[in-house]
Amino acid sequence: MADNKKMVEAITSRDEDFAKWYTDIVKKAELVDYSGVKGCMVIRPYGYAIWENIQRDLDRRFKETGHENVYMPMFIPESLLQKEKDHVEGFAPECAWVTIGGSEKLSERLVVRPTSETLFCEHYAKIINTYRDLPKLYNQWCSVVRWEKTTRPFLRTSEFLWQEGHTMHETQEEAEAETLQMLRVYEDFYRETLAIPAVVGRKTEKEKFAGAEATYTIEPMMHNGVALQGGTTHYFGTGFAESFDITFQGRDNKLHFPHQTSWGVSTRMIGAIIMVHGDDDGLILPPRVAPIQVAVVPIAQHKEGVLDKAYEVAETLKKQFRVKIDASDNSPGWKFSQYEMQGVPLRLELGPKDIEKNQCVLVRRDTREKIFVSLDNLADEIAKLLDTIHDAMYQRALENMQAKTFEARTFDEFLTTAKETPGFIKAMWCGDTACEEKIKEETGGVKSRCIPFEEENLSDVCVCCGKPAKHMVYWGKQY
Amino acid sequence: MADNKKMVEAITSRDEDFAKWYTDIVKKAELVDYSGVKGCMVIRPYGYAIWENIQRDLDRRFKETGHENVYMPMFIPESLLQKEKDHVEGFAPECAWVTIGGSEKLSERLVVRPTSETLFCEHYAKIINTYRDLPKLYNQWCSVVRWEKTTRPFLRTSEFLWQEGHTMHETQEEAEAETLQMLRVYEDFYRETLAIPAVVGRKTEKEKFAGAEATYTIEPMMHNGVALQGGTTHYFGTGFAESFDITFQGRDNKLHFPHQTSWGVSTRMIGAIIMVHGDDDGLILPPRVAPIQVAVVPIAQHKEGVLDKAYEVAETLKKQFRVKIDASDNSPGWKFSQYEMQGVPLRLELGPKDIEKNQCVLVRRDTREKIFVSLDNLADEIAKLLDTIHDAMYQRALENMQAKTFEARTFDEFLTTAKETPGFIKAMWCGDTACEEKIKEETGGVKSRCIPFEEENLSDVCVCCGKPAKHMVYWGKQY
16 A cells, blocks of 8 residues: 555646646656657657557548548658748748758758648649549658647657648538548547547637648647647648649649648647546546556455456456456555556456455446446446446536636636636637737737637627627637 | 550560569559659558558567557657667668757757667666566557668668567567567568568678677568568667666666667568569559459449449448449459559459359459359358468469579589579578678679578588588578
8 A cells, every 4th residue: 555655646636736747647657758859759658559549540530531541751852841831931940950861961951741731742743633533532640840949748749640631622612521521520539539528610810720721620628728729620722732733634624723631630639638537646548549448456366266267357358348457466556556547447356255246346447436247247337337437538528618618708807717717718809810919918828719610699899809700719728 | 445455565574674663563553652852752542551451460460479569759869879889880871860950950960760779778778677677578660761872662762661679678588589589470471461481590790780689581582583681680689788778677686787679670561562473464462461352343334233233242342351343434454454453362343244143253363363253152252262362472472482592502603593593592601701792792792691590501611712611591682
């Protein structure tokens, strides 16, 4: 029990210092290690296994919606990056440049990809000729580099893992439908797999992606009320196509520019999982991405028959679930803390008395509820419980988001709410960037999150300037 | 048929110009596209789908042997790379250097990882403390960069995709066993999944990896008799551990250095698939990695009921196989050529007469054999046929390798064989690097491939210098 206590004490309380609580978890749950390269992280086996489960699920969704995976080079020649002006302006300050290759100074320096629009466009210019070549629905899983001054594991690192979809379409309608479809894919994934609710909508002009005509976003709220930009999809119109001279012969036999989209989510989602679901004892992982769904802990394992039975139960469950049995010398108490810290959705305890009764004890990580279950229908019970846990986690996160979503009808109300309680603020907006900038300045960082698809009419005037309102906007601070 | 003919004519004959035949295939089968970055390639959907199938199979084998995936940063600070002297000397000439990040000159330049031993060591130094922390069995899937002067898709590119395993062990015996185990995993994978036979064994001092104590290799032979280093596993001893100050408290309560291994295979394997199995009509893909295992081509598809039946058959088969149905306007002849070019193992033809007879025609890509099969037991027949094709492909490759493996007992014999017929030459060797260098020079590039695990005694003296022989070596030119 000494070990047990020590481990629990090692985490800062969530309500006391959310930032320290977060970094404590990523270290103690062995998700990441810091590396010698500033701003880059080592993703450790337990963290990477979460990413693999995320990848598998998302990749299936991408393929079901007709997308194919490709791999583009990790370098972009400077001249290629500069072909689209808004784009290069957006990314130039964050670039890492390769200037020497094979002991020689390069005649043209190369940027390590911060995103790959330009590479996809260069390739599309070669392979798109007629409307029969469209749509092109490509995706790539890779790492990208954006030089960051202040970094935090998963949330903001100079290198991170992600997927980037890049598609080309015959018409604006098709491309816009794709942009919205992929936003829905992300929303479904957050809800069905990560148990995370979110606000979705369109970004304002100020917040949209460099070079995009429209950017859509999914914005989950962390437990402390701060937003995380959880994934974005972009409609580019024909801007890149014009810069890169990508044309196709249309059904009318004339040359046209194709309409483009891109969309991406990253390892940042692991940060969202931690900050939406975790508590003072560590991670609470959504069952569908948890590397271990059931941790089997034998009780009084030195007693005859206990370990044999525990292994037998574990082996049976492995056919259906991700199971770990811990028969190490550590005390049960230490093991309980360990798997709580790692956020394992279910702990299975099995001791001599349980074996006598042909039962075991299941303990939910999210509620600590203890459930006695007959060994005869264990797998069915676990399957049901994992779904129950998923639903309960979603519901708690939804309630947190709802409780921390406010409305503001006057600027004073806006400022007071922003100061007192972190969360989303729903407020009307005139459409001017100047008001966004003023709000950001006077609140110390509250920005427009998005214009939701279904807007409420809270008032007729902008909360900031009092001019006629064009939209209802979700506002909030962000990671 | 005009299209058909045109497509087939577009490939250079394999026997006429092997190199051009190879690049024709990678382009025409749409495996890769060249990019604007010298020496880097775009891996297109069909090529990447092969890589995904390779990854899935290998990753399962790695996990079954107890390995876990991680992700290390893509950058290595110069000082970190320099910690192990042999290692840095081996890689320095091929490095790509990042010197500018976020608009500022970096105080220490960063190399884009050519391999990640140094990063793993830096991390292991932090997480290995006692023998209880061992073994560490980590693997990473990523891209690496080695600046190459002359490049060829898949075989030698400045950036390529690979996996790199890096493990740490308590004892030399364990580490050596791991090194050999992973060589066997590669050998099994080549045989069972890629249908490629190979020679396996130990590299000579001259050919071993920078910093390794021993390097083992799998060396398949391409159709033209040239070898490809198909994968390597390395035993490092404690050299890196000493340089990086990685120690653990042993069972004897004293500090020890752990014993290290690394092992890797890359997208180069796709090059091997092409060059071992392909023919004058294009790719011939091993069924277990083929993105499309069965291409369904409806015949006289405008006739009533044909397309419906073809879709019905395809949908049923999709539950068990990777199936594509091509109901496009292209002629059946064009489709036949297309799927031959893409190396699809089985073509399924279904026309009105077949439907009347409740049958279809299966055509093997490897032998062109036509087989009439009842629709009632189609899935079973296809499963059997795919295995038959796999075995036949392996057998043909084995026969080619055996036919192009020679023995040389005198230096004259060696030089004549090397000049006349590309292939492997088995010959005795004294163990001196000088003889390897002489052989390479006088033959225009024949190098030692490996010392096989089971050596034959062809003579008592070195084929080059006549001094007492220590080993029988496989020699040959390589890609």
